[in-house]
Amino acid sequence: MRKATLILVLFLIGSFCVFAQKPIKGIVKDAKGMGVESVNVNLKDIEGNIISFTRTNKNGAFNLQIKNDQVIGYKIEATSIGYKKQSISIADVNQSQDLILQASETNLETVTVKNRPSLTSNGDTLNYKTADFADKQDRSIGDVLKKMPGIEVAENGKISYNGKSISNLYVDGDNLLDDKYNIGTKSIPQGAVDKVQVIQNDQPVKMMRKNNTSDDVALNLVIKDDAKLKVMGDATVGAGTPNRFDENLTAMLFNKKLKFINNIKGNNIGIDPGIDLISHNLSDYLNRVDNSKPSGLLSTGAAGVPSLPQSRYLFNKAAVLNFNNLYKFNQDLQLRANISYLYDERKQQYNKFSQTYLADQTISYSEFQNNEINPQKLRAQFNLNKNAEGDYLNNNFVLDYSPFKTTSAFSINNVAANQILRQETFDLSNEFNYRKKLKSENVINFYSYLNRTAQPEALNISPGLNADILNNGNSYLGLNQYIKLPTWYTNNYVSFAFVNGGFVQTYKTGLNFQQQNLNSELYRIQNNQTSELVSQSTVNDLNWFKSRVYAEANYDFTSDKFKAGLSLPLSYNRINYSDPKNALENLLNKLFLNPSFNIKYQTGIENYLTANYFYKNDLGGIDDVFRGTILKNYRSLFANNAPISESKIHGFGGAFNFRKAMQMFFFNASANYSTTELNTISSYNLSNNIQQRVVLPLANHIKNLSFSANASKYLFELKSTVNLGANFSQSKYDQLQNGELLPFNSKTLSYKAGIEAKLASFMNWSYNATYSITDNKADIANAINTNFQQLRQQSSLAIxxxxxxxxxxxxxxxxxxxxxxxxxxxxxADANVKYKMVKLKTDIEFGITNLTNIKQFDAIYISANSLTTGTYLIPGRVAMLKARFNF
Known part of the structure; x- marks a missing residue:
């Protein structure tokens, strides 16, 4: 009975999507009988109100959606520049409503335009002319993107359009950089880019474009024809005081067959070259492969970084090799190689004082750390892609090797010690995807993902700390914590899509497996140099096997004004884990239905509303169930005494996107709410020297609410782009500390404003300000309230x-x-002067950063009932002389 009811509901939903609207079809032709493209077609009622609207396609055909057929006597009106307005009355909705337009001359008032930037729109693509927004001092296309209304570039290089993060940055239509696009925006000369295209509803798979259900936004850099004929690039040599260097060599080519951006750089001026390797949509990739695993179980307990731009606080000596090459065999087949290696040496020194406020006591500690950090990253990615109308193949092979070492001298509450952390992650994966379009227009899809990961970690601390807990109160020489966590994972599925006009039904079935072994041991070294286990309760030999068999039905409907999607994934989850050394063996079987629904309604040609809902059941991982205690860092002991964490999440969201592209005005607003129910909670036992965490079986409820609104406008008279924004977020959750269960309420409200202005032909000015207020309070009587306010202002003047x-x-x-x-x-404050030797294609640049020679920075951090103050050592004044040669 339940199965029949479910089938009936799905049938009714599908029927609603197909039959809820009835189309009026027709063709608009010129006097010669040829179809006219991009004609505005409006359906008006007897009183002249617009009931529906659309535009003609390249053949002149149009399709007006109506909710009922009671439109006899209504008028269809067609307008287009260069033609006289034409209208007809509807006599029979079942007949083709054809209109013939007569050419006309339009006398326009004479207008003189001086340096007025313009945008052009073609369907889902918006075109920014680069030269309209660029200035003489702009070197790379990234400098110009910041000035384009509707486009926002974050400090880490992430690009958003009208509030939505871009999914890809294409170079002349090709995905050369695969989401790590910072090197492109920093290196490609703005003079080589003819225009920047914003592609809404981006669908990179050609066969899927006809029934496109994508809501992604991408950017495409259209390269000028003369820039495609030669290798471009630049070489930079820089030296400064005290003992500073900055070197860079970049070469790039963008022709039809071969595209590359290859770069070598190194510096010790506080600019992290590894920022070029950031994957801005990593979370989307991890969701797709569905391979959850802990990134690392050990740490040094460092305080993080101050709330400053990285170039203000970073002591580094780093170099990166970054090679990105794409070769096209033909229009549909290409091979891409992205290979990079980062070597970095960093230093960090700080003092910190932390307080945690409880009902009857305050837990506090002070610490000092002097860290030497050595991260390395090697990545080799090879991608073979065939993207044709009839079939699609994508194979992505990735090798990641990331050795990481930190050496630290520290003291906690005036007790000095040293620690060394070593982590060595090796990750090998292959992702295969093949789609085939059948003669019926239906599509079959095969997918397979394989992954092998090794994550050995070691933390060495000397002398031994917390002897009362870890060595029966006797002094000792040190601690050694060892962890190994190898992982095997595979995810495979096949799907079939039935295409019927604007209605697509997709059915998927597959299975995945994850096998892991967590092996950990905590040893202490006694004063006589002997090494022994701290106790049998500090050992883990946990075998974990997780399998999931799933089936999924997706229903997507697309029309000119309306999109809707319903997803019904059903999965059977089985987890088996055991650890004989901790007398642990458990088996879990769960059946989950995780529905989601989204709609998009085009309220106007450029404006739309979206709404979504999802319900998700999720299970924790191996790091939720290990029983043996692990020394996570020198002041934290972690263990678990609970079953696998289970979460149930309800999420709601809505957004409104508005734009007037020709007036260069963009606005977006969104609201999101989620509620999460958990069956476990982390219990912390805090003291002034150490915290011990145990996960316990206790119901836990988390609520999150957020609102945001952002606007961007180009002011033609002032030749300026202004930006405004506001964000609000609130979280309610429980926290268990020293046996006290406290409900917390955290609120953050922030405002931002900015302007990019051309004050005169020889002067540009920019200003950005962010003001944020954070408020944390326990929802109990007489609770301590922690309130934090910060104003950050940035300004620059280019003359x-x-x-x-x-x-x-x-x-x-x-x-x-x-x-x-x-x-x-x-x-x-910073100052910089540059002289361009045009004939030699060389820039000579002299700059001083941190003119006021600030060498110490204090910061405040709050969370829940904790307040932390920190003092960081930062680089003082730095002077640099650079020469950059462009070729």
Whole structure:
């Protein structure tokens, strides 16, 4: 009976999507009988109100969606520049409503345009002319993107359009950089880019474009024809004081057959070259492969980084090799290789004082750390892609090797010690995807993902700490924590899509397996140099096997104004884990139905509303169930005493996107709410020297609410782009500390404003400000309230003083207020002068950063009922002389 009811519901939903709207079809032709493209077609009622609207396709055909057929006597009106307006009355909705347009001359008032940027729109693509927004001092296309209304570039290089992160950055239509596009925006000269295209509803798979259900947004850099004929690039040599260097060599080519951006760089001026290797949509990739595993179980317990741009606080000596090459065998077949290696040496020094407020006590500790950090990253990725109308093949092979070492001298509550952390992650994977379009227009899809990961870790601490807990109160020489966590994983499925006009039904079935072994041991070294286990309870030999068999039905409906998608994934989950050394053996079987629904309604040609809902059951991983205690860092002992964590999440969301492209005005607003129910909670036993965490079986409820609104406008008269935004987020959750279960309420409200202005032909000015308020409080009587406020302002002035001589001045101001602490105020300033030797294609540049020579930075951090203050050592004044040769 239940199965029959479910089938009936799915049938009714599918029927609703197909039959809820009835189309009126027709063709608009010119006097010669040829179809006219992009004609505005409106359906008006007897009183002249617009009931529906659309545009004609390249053949002149149109399709008007109506909710009922009571439209006899209504008018269809067609308008287009260069033609006289034409309208007809509807006599029979079943007949083709054809209109013939007569050519006409339109006399326009004479308009003089001076340096007025413009946008052009073609369907889902918006075109920014690069030259309209670029200035003489802009070197790369990334410099120009920041000035384009509707486009936002974050400090880490992530690009968003009208509030939505881009899914890809294409170079002349090709995905050369595979989501690690920072090297492209930093290296490609703005003068080589003819226009920047914003592609809404981006669908990279050709066979799927006819019935496109994608909501992704991508950027495409259209390269000028003359820039495709030669290898371009630049070489930079820089030296400075105290003992600073900055070197860079970049070469790039963008012709039809071969595209590459190859780069070698190194510096010790606080600019992390590894930022070029950031994958901005990594979370989307991890969701797709569905391979959850802990990234690392051990740490040094470092305080993180201060709330400053990285170039203000980073002590580094780093180099990166970054090679990105794409070869096209033909229009449909290409091979891409992305190979990179990062070597970095960093230093970090700070003092920290932390307090946690409980009902009857305050837990506090102070610490000092002097860290030497050595991260390395080697990545080799090879991609073979065939993208034709009839079939699609994508094979992606990735090798990642990331050795990581930290050496640290530290003290906690005036007790000094040393630690060394070694982590060595090796990750090998292959992702295969093949689609085939049948003669019926239906599509079959085969997918397979294989992965092998090894994650050995070791933490060595000397002398031994917390002897009362770890060595029966006797002094000892040190601790050694060892962990190994090898993982095998595979995910495989086959799907079949039935295509019927704008209605697509996709059915998928597959299975995945994950096998892991967590092996950990905690040893102590006694004063006589002997090594022994701290106890049998600090050993893990946990075998984990997780399997999932799943089936999924997806229903997508697309029309000119409306999109809807319903997903019904059903999965059978089986987890078996055992650890004989901890007398642990468990078997879990769960059947989950995780439905989701989304709609998109086009309220106008450029505006739309979206809404979504999802319900998700999820299970924890191997790091939720190990019983043996692990020394996570020198002040944290972690263990579990609960079954696998199970979560049930309800999520709701809605958004409104509005734009007037020709007026260069963009606006977006969104709201999201989620509620999560968990069957476990982390219990913390805190003291002034150490925290011990145990996961316990206790119901836990988390609620999250967020709102955001952002606007961007180009002011033609002022030749300026202005941006405004506001965000609000609230979280409610429980926290268990020293036996006290406390409900917490955390709120954050932030505002931002910015302007990119051309004050004169020789002067540009930019200003950005962010003001944020964070409030944390336990929902009990007489609870301590922690409130944090911060204002951050950044401004820069670019001046052409003489011909080919450019001066740049910039400043950054930070103000921080916390009720129980003194106010913090900082003003950083930089100056830079550049001379361009045009004939030699060389720039000579001299700059000074941190003119005020600030060498110490204080920061405040709050979370729940904790307040942390930190003092960081940062680089002082740095002077650099650079020469950059362009070729």
């Amino acid at each position: 052409t003083t003489f011909e080919n001589v450019y001066l740049n001045l910039s400043a950054e101001h930070l103000f921080t207020h916390q009720s129980s602490q003194p106010n913090l105020k900082y003003l950083f």
